[in-house]
Amino acid sequence: MGSFMGHAVPGTLFLLIGVWHVWCSLVRQVLNPKFFQVRVWNPVPGYNGKLKYLELYVISAGAFLDMCIELLYSPHFNYFVDGVLNPTHMNDFEHGGMLLMFFVYGVVMLLSEKTSLFPLPDGALCFVAATAFCAEFLLFFFHSTTHRGLEGHYHLILVLLVALCIFSVIAGALVPNNFAIDLSIGISMTLQGLWFYQTAFSLYGPSMPYGCKLAENKVVCNSENHEVRGMLLANFQLYSLVFGVMIAVVSSYGFAVKKYGQLGIRSYRGYG
Structure with a gap:
């Protein structure tokens, strides 16, 4: 079973990175449509390049902080019981393993971009990102916490959105000049955060x-009809989020065309 903050914190990270990726994808398409290149991360312009790697720092620091909460604060260092991993905190250990992959992903990209230790092309970085999303997919698909009923339906939708992230990032590595794929990476992360x-x-x-409640650390509904109604409501919520994101993307594209459509490629360096 999860918690409000346990979903809101990672949701905030995915939402921020996803929205930023969508905007950068649209701007790069407007500025340079003939030589568009899929990017797994996007530099932040301005301040004489001081914020260029802000996205990578947010990923690394956010994953590390959340990982410390899951592995240090939640179990209170009570890792073993009778010689085996504490079964009470298996949920925390699983989350910590997933967050470790995103932390490694952020560190690898920083080392690749800022040092000469192992410079990786964008395609290879896409596969590194896909590995982190695969770890997230496996966590939610084979979770030690049994998700049933209404709770299970919400987490099933989450698993499908994570799968969309995986497919989009891998496609970006295989088809590195496709604007639609790059945009799909940002949209899938945005939807996951939402x-x-x-x-x-x-x-x-x-x-x-209506008709459902949180009791004894699990979601229970008064009847099967209330549970089905909750699942249908979840489907409607998903459709609403998809529709809202599509409207936002189209509106943002129109704004990007109006703002940057007449600029030359060399006049804008932040999104390159």
């Missing part, structure tokens, strides 16, 4: 579906 928030509010916050 769904983390939706799950937090629906299962652990004030938006619990």
Whole structure:
């Protein structure tokens, strides 16, 4: 079983990175459509390049902080019981392993971009990112916490969104000049972040579906009809988020065309 903050914190990270990726993808397409290149991360312009690697620092620091919470604070260093891993905190250990992969992903990209230790092309970085998303997919698919009923339905949708992230990033490595694929990477991360928030509010916050409640650390519904109604509501929430993101992307593209459409490629260096 999770918690509100346990879903809101990673949701915030995915949402910020996803929205930033969408915007950068649109701007790079407007500025240089003939030589568009898929990027697994995007530099932050301005301040004489001081914020260039901000996205990578956010990924690394955010994953490390969340990993420390899962592996240090939550189990209170009580890792073993009778010579085996503490079964009470298996959920925390699994989350920590997933976050470790995102931390490694951020560090590898920083080392690749800022040092000459092992410079990797964008395609290889895409596969590194796909590995981190695969770890997340496996966590939620083979979770030690049994997700059933309404809770299981929300987490099934999350698993599908993570799978979309994996396919998009791998496609970016295989087809490195496709704008639609690059945009799909940002949209899939944005939707994943939004769904983390939706799950937090629906299962652990004030938006619990009618007839269902959080009791004894699990979601229970008064009847099968209430449970089915909650699942249908989850489907509608997903459709609404997809529709809202699509409207936002189209509007942002129109704004990007208006703002950068007349600029030359050399006049804008931050998104290159």
